[in-house]
Amino acid sequence: MNDFSFEKTILVTGSGGQLGMEIWKLTERYPSYKFLFTTREDLPIDNFELVKNFFEQQQIDCCINCAAYTAVDRAESEKDKAFLINADAAGNLAAICKAHQAQFIHISTDYVFDGTSSTPYKEEDKVSPENVYGASKLRGEELVLNNNSAAVIIRTSWVYSSFGHNFVKTMLRLLTEKESINVVNDQYGSPTYAGDLAAAIMMIVEKEDSENSQTGIFNYCNTGVTTWYEFARAIKKYIKSKCAINPIASSQYPQPAKRPQYSVLDTTKIKETFGITIPKWKDSLHTCLSFLS
Numbered sequence: 001m002n003d004f005s006f007e008k009t010i011l012v013t014g015s016g017g018q019l020g021m022e023i024w025k026l027t028e029r030y031p032s033y034k035f036l037f038t039t040r041e042d043l044p045i046d047n048f049e050l051v052k053n054f055f056e057q058q059q060i061d062c063c064i065n066c067a068a069y070t071a072v073d074r075a076e077s078e079k080d081k082a083f084l085i086n087a088d089a090a091g092n093l094a095a096i097c098k099a100h101q102a103q104f105i106h107i108s109t110d111y112v113f114d115g116t117s118s119t120p121y122k123e124e125d126k127v128s129p130e131n132v133y134g135a136s137k138l139r140g141e142e143l144v145l146n147n148n149s150a151a152v153i154i155r156t157s158w159v160y161s162s163f164g165h166n167f168v169k170t171m172l173r174l175l176t177e178k179e180s181i182n183v184v185n186d187q188y189g190s191p192t193y194a195g196d197l198a199a200a201i202m203m204i205v206e207k208e209d210s211e212n213s214q215t216g217i218f219n220y221c222n223t224g225v226t227t228w229y230e231f232a233r234a235i236k237k238y239i240k241s242k243c244a245i246n247p248i249a250s251s252q253y254p255q256p257a258k259r260p261q262y263s264v265l266d267t268t269k270i271k272e273t274f275g276i277t278i279p280k281w282k283d284s285l286h287t288c289l290s291f292l293s
């Protein structure tokens with residue numbers, strides 16, 4: 001197929017990360033789309049000149065921004081870098097997409113909330129990040145929407161995948177190597193399998209031209225609520241590990257960046273708007289573990 005026969009050309013930035021790799025896994029399902037996957041090395045999104053030239057040289061119809069500064073604890077001491085990538089570069093991509101009439105899909109986080117709620121956060125609830133990473137992602141949301149009101153921003157939480165670094169892969173290693181481990185049991189959230197999120201994003205890309213297409217902020221996470229401790233126990237059960245898991249309080253596991261105590265996201269809006277069905281977190285965990293073990 002030459003370029004003119006493709007229905008859309010989709011740019012996926014930060015494609016070496018968890019979400020980017022999961023989108024890459026789905027490409028076979030979309031033979032009518034041409035995908036351009038760029039890593040930090042190919043297209044550093046904080047190099048504005050390079051990004052501008054890239055869009056001038058390629059006919060991009062949609063950009064899915066999977067690039068982000070995701071080192072939550074390191075962000076506390078690298079504030080400028082976190083804001084450059086998560087805020088300024090995201091805002092720049094949004095503006096360039098608007099100028100080129102390309103759809104822009106950006107990913108944000110549950111860490112824009114302070115975690116004091118006891119009911120799932122809706123998109124319009126008050127934001128108040130507790131750490132630098134959350135603040136940089138929130139500024140990114142603001143710049144994206146200021147620069148491109150047609151953008152779609154998806155807030156997600158506790159992301160894991162068979163690719164990259166994440167809690168599930170760390171637990172698989174520890175549960176195999178150690179006799180006992182301590183895991184925090186007083187933070188509540190919803191794990192998100194990046195493979196499910198990737199599929200949801202592709203549904204939104206497909207619906208772009210339809211009458212149902214909507215823009216703004218949407219929450220996406222797998223259904224159900226858990227703690228890191230219960231999450232670890234589900235992994236242990238699946239791999240039949242003998243390692244003991246001890247529940248501990250966050251105060252017993254000090255980290256540079258404060259985490260929200262409760263960051264469950266209400267996903268009603270994305271389900272109703274795009275007709276997306278969201279799997280239960282434990283089912284998706286088993287899907288991911290089936291690729292890893």
Ligand SMILES: NC(=O)c1ccc[n+]([C@@H]2O[C@H](COP(=O)([O-])OP(=O)(O)OC[C@H]3O[C@@H](n4cnc5c(N)ncnc54)[C@H](OP(=O)(O)O)[C@@H]3O)[C@@H](O)[C@H]2O)c1
Pocket residue numbers: 013014015016017018019020039040041043044045046065066067068069070085107108109110137155156157158159160164165
């Ligand atoms: N992981 C989570 O638990 C979580 C939770 C909520 C929201 N999110 C959001 O979900 C999105 C996807 O996260 P993820 O888990 O897939 O993250 P990830 O695995 O850390 O992937 C991020 C990718 O972005 C790349 N990157 C970093 N700086 C870049 C730059 N300047 N230009 C281009 N690429 C750059 C990274 O490359 P290098 O590895 O080479 O630096 C990495 O490949 C992000 O927006 C993140 O903020 C993640």
